[in-house]
Amino acid sequence: xxxxxxxxxxxxxxxxxxxxxxxxxxxxxxxxxxxxxxxxxxxxxxxxxxxxxxxxxxxxxxxxxxxxxxxxxxxxxxxxxxxxxxxxxxxxxxxxxxxxxxxxxxxxxxxxxxxxxxxxxxxxxxxxxxxxxxxxxxxxxxxxxxxxxxxxxxxxxxxxxxxxxxxxxxxxxxxxxxxxxxxxxxxxxxxxxxxxxxxxxxxxxxxxxxxxxxxxxxxxxxxxxxxxxxxxx
Amino acid sequence: xxxxxxxxxxxxxxxxxxxxxxxxxxxxxxxxxxxxxxxxxxxxxxxxxxxxxxxxxxxxxxxxxxxxxxxxxxxxxxxxxxxxxxxxxxxxxxxxxxxxxxxxxxxxxxxxxxxxxxxxxxxxxxxxxxxxxxxxxxxxxxxxxxxxxxxxxxxxxxxxxxxxxxxxxxxxxxxxxxxxxxxxxxxxxxxxxxxxxxxxxxxxxxxxxxxxxxxxxxxxxxxxxxxxxxxxxxxxxxxxxxxxxxxxxxxxxxxxxxxxxxxxxxxxxxxxxxxxxxxxxxxxxxxxxxxxxxxxxxxxxxxxxxxxxxxxxxxxxxxxxxxxxxxxxxxxxxxxxxx
Numbered sequence: 001x002x003x004x005x006x007x008x009x010x011x012x013x014x015x016x017x018x019x020x021x022x023x024x025x026x027x028x029x030x031x032x033x034x035x036x037x038x039x040x041x042x043x044x045x046x047x048x049x050x051x052x053x054x055x056x057x058x059x060x061x062x063x064x065x066x067x068x069x070x071x072x073x074x075x076x077x078x079x080x081x082x083x084x085x086x087x088x089x090x091x092x093x094x095x096x097x098x099x100x101x102x103x104x105x106x107x108x109x110x111x112x113x114x115x116x117x118x119x120x121x122x123x124x125x126x127x128x129x130x131x132x133x134x135x136x137x138x139x140x141x142x143x144x145x146x147x148x149x150x151x152x153x154x155x156x157x158x159x160x161x162x163x164x165x166x167x168x169x170x171x172x173x174x175x176x177x178x179x180x181x182x183x184x185x186x187x188x189x190x191x192x193x194x195x196x197x198x199x200x201x202x203x204x205x206x207x208x209x210x211x212x213x214x215x216x217x218x219x220x221x222x223x224x225x226x227x228x229x230x231x232x233x
Numbered sequence: 234x235x236x237x238x239x240x241x242x243x244x245x246x247x248x249x250x251x252x253x254x255x256x257x258x259x260x261x262x263x264x265x266x267x268x269x270x271x272x273x274x275x276x277x278x279x280x281x282x283x284x285x286x287x288x289x290x291x292x293x294x295x296x297x298x299x300x301x302x303x304x305x306x307x308x309x310x311x312x313x314x315x316x317x318x319x320x321x322x323x324x325x326x327x328x329x330x331x332x333x334x335x336x337x338x339x340x341x342x343x344x345x346x347x348x349x350x351x352x353x354x355x356x357x358x359x360x361x362x363x364x365x366x367x368x369x370x371x372x373x374x375x376x377x378x379x380x381x382x383x384x385x386x387x388x389x390x391x392x393x394x395x396x397x398x399x400x401x402x403x404x405x406x407x408x409x410x411x412x413x414x415x416x417x418x419x420x421x422x423x424x425x426x427x428x429x430x431x432x433x434x435x436x437x438x439x440x441x442x443x444x445x446x447x448x449x450x451x452x453x454x455x456x457x458x459x460x461x462x463x464x465x466x467x468x469x470x471x472x473x474x475x476x477x478x479x480x481x482x483x484x485x486x487x488x489x490x491x492x493x494x495x496x497x498x499x500x501x502x503x504x505x506x507x508x509x510x511x512x513x514x515x516x517x518x519x520x521x522x523x524x525x526x527x528x529x530x531x532x533x534x535x536x537x538x539x540x541x542x543x544x545x546x547x548x549x550x551x552x553x554x555x556x557x558x559x560x561x562x563x564x565x566x567x568x569x570x571x572x
Binding site: 014055065140144149186212 | 255
């Protein structure tokens, strides 16, 4: 059993409803199920006009942050409503969507894969085999527009982030850190270990109804492809 | 006949901002929008625009703008002067907190603001919105690289001017948490005593403060990332706070000791390296009263605007006054980025 959800003020225009503690090293999947269940409940309530003043909400690994216009709703009433919804304990698991994402693991696109292999006592081929055998789950999007946090990385490939982040990680970089995987939608600084490159566009602002490719609860596999797949994009 | 402004020189730290890109934070898209929405609203208000209409935000040095083949009405807000240049090359000083009309071919050279300044145009800038907002977020391609800024021709209002609109001083008001229970009692005491000095590491994402080290308790300096918002004050392991601003990421992995209330966010936009600030804890009721007081100050100020005198204000002392040469804005500080 889990402790009851807790509600915190994040300033005067947001609440964070927490389903799992901040310190957990690995957030269990049923916490995510409660996060997604709560988010689904919010969507239903809002569609029914039951959340005046609420602008948007952000599901994370273990919590949902609800942003609202404090001049259009009463702080205490909204807090009560969110707590009541959280206490219902709804769960939603899988989005039902599965993705197979092409990834090139060739040397120049995978600058850290050798170091991962050495640190984990595996051959490079064994690392790739484990990465492509893994079914990841999208836990949340954040850090950058469309950036997916993917859970499910085997413990045998667990590595800390780089001590000094790279000033520039190229867009499309496929990366691991801790027990997570990720794909960088944009060039950015970054501290994850780069193990491949994908040609897939993870975020496109012109797709107005779904600019991000992934949503929380999606299942993702990485499929090894040659470098020509990158050139073709 | 097309109305618009040609960008003859882009200035430094200039971006298009409106009231923000709402509704996309769940897919990692920052809120963005004006660092000081009150000053943007003031510039817009002088022109009869909605408060959050898109304008230019100036952080370091203003642009040189030229009207295309229709007149354009412009308003300036901030501690920032400008020079209005006729086609013949004659110039006159234009103070902030007033409107002016650029005739076709005329230019406006905007100076450097002390803090942040805004240039609004009648009807708002009409660049195509992206995901419901015209705000620039260059890190993720939410930007139009343009040489002209479309707008509409003026409807015929007279020019207006007003006194400078200031912000309150005193401690920055915060609501404690959500992770204030990650800090020692001494750290919380230090946080509410201060002072904290603004460092040079600052941009539209956030600014780093230096002050008494804020020690974490046994719960530690890393959390499983959860939602953040502009105003949230993250404290990483080094104990020095990071104050998040409009372009901040949507989630963060450091404990948040407190979060600045909405009414005090605009004040953060004007902090300069070396400035000292303190924090004071308030509750939701006091935050609501502060929002109401701020809204009242803005509406009183707008009601106090009066027709501009012919010839404008010749006071050149307000021109190009602020020298921000030491205040470089960094756009690539990896320390603000948890991943």
